[in-house]
Amino acid sequence: MMKVAKGKKIVVFLDYDGTLSPIVDDPNSAFMSDEMRAAVREVAKCFPTAIISGRSREKVKEFVQLSNVYYAGSHGMDIMAPPRPAVVMDKKGTEVLFQPAKSFLPAIQKILTELEEETAKIKGAMVEDNRFCVSVHFRHVKDEDYQILEEKVRSVLENYAGFHLCWGKKVMEIRPTIEWDKGHAVEYFLETLGLSNSDVLPVYIGEDRTDEDAFKVIQRRGQGYPIIVTSIPKDTKASYSLIDPSEVLTFLLRLARWRKSSSSSRSLNQIWGVVN
C-alpha cells in the first residue's frame, strides 16, 4: 500500500461501530477508547478524514469528540462537509449540511414514536433515533419474541410508503427509500473536498453490511483500499481485512507514522539532497 501511495493523495473514511469502537451490548455505551481517538486525530492531521456512521451525526460526533474530522450520520444521509466547489458558500465559508432525505423527516419522527409504542412491551427491544433512520435493536430480545417484534415493525412500516427495512448486527433499520448510501457519501466527500481525481487513494474501513456500498464505490474507481473489519471470512467487496478495532488502531497509527516519516524524509531530500 505504501509503495502505491507514494505521490498520491490519501483520504480516509471510517465507520464507527465495530470499527472505531468494539461492538458492545448497550448501543449507548459504545465508547471509543482515548487511544483510538488519539490515533484518529493523528490520521486526520495527515489526511482528510471522514467518519460515516449509521448513527445520527450528532451522536457519532459526541462519541468521537474530534474537531479535525468530517462527520456523516444516518448511513450518509446527513453530511457536514465543505461546500461543493461549484455551490455558493455559506456566509462563514465553513462546512455546510447536505441532507438528501430531509423531506422524509416528519414521517420518520412519526415512525419513531409508533415504533417506541409498539415495541414497548417486548422485553429487551430498544428503539434508537438515528435522525434520518431508526434502529430497532434486538440483541436482548429472546429468540422466541423476535418474530413478534419483526411483525410489529413491519405493521408500522405498512402505513408508510417510501421506507424499507434492512438488517445489521442484531438490529433492524428503517430507512427512507432513496438512492443514497454510504457509497454516495464517499463520492460526495471526494467531490466536495476536491479529491475526485485519479491521483487520490480513498481508504475506507468498515465492518457492517452498509459499508459494502462504500467498498463498491472504491472498487469501481479502481484505486484505493476497501478494508473490512472482521474476524471471520465474509462475502465482501473489500479487498483487505483487519480483525478487530485493535487492529484498526494499529493500522491507523502506522498510517500516520508512515506519512510523518515520508514527509520528513521528503524534506530531508529537499534540504540535503538525501537519496533513500
Ligand SMILES: O=P(O)(O)OC[C@H]1O[C@H](O[C@H]2O[C@H](CO)[C@@H](O)[C@H](O)[C@H]2O)[C@H](O)[C@@H](O)[C@@H]1O
Ligand atoms: O454504521 P455504524 O457506525 O457501524 O453503525 C451501525 C449501527 O451501529 C450501532 O449498533 C451496533 O453497535 C452497537 C454497539 O456496539 C450494538 O449494541 C448493536 O447490536 C449493533 O447493531 C448503532 O446502535 C446503530 O444505530 C447503527 O445503525
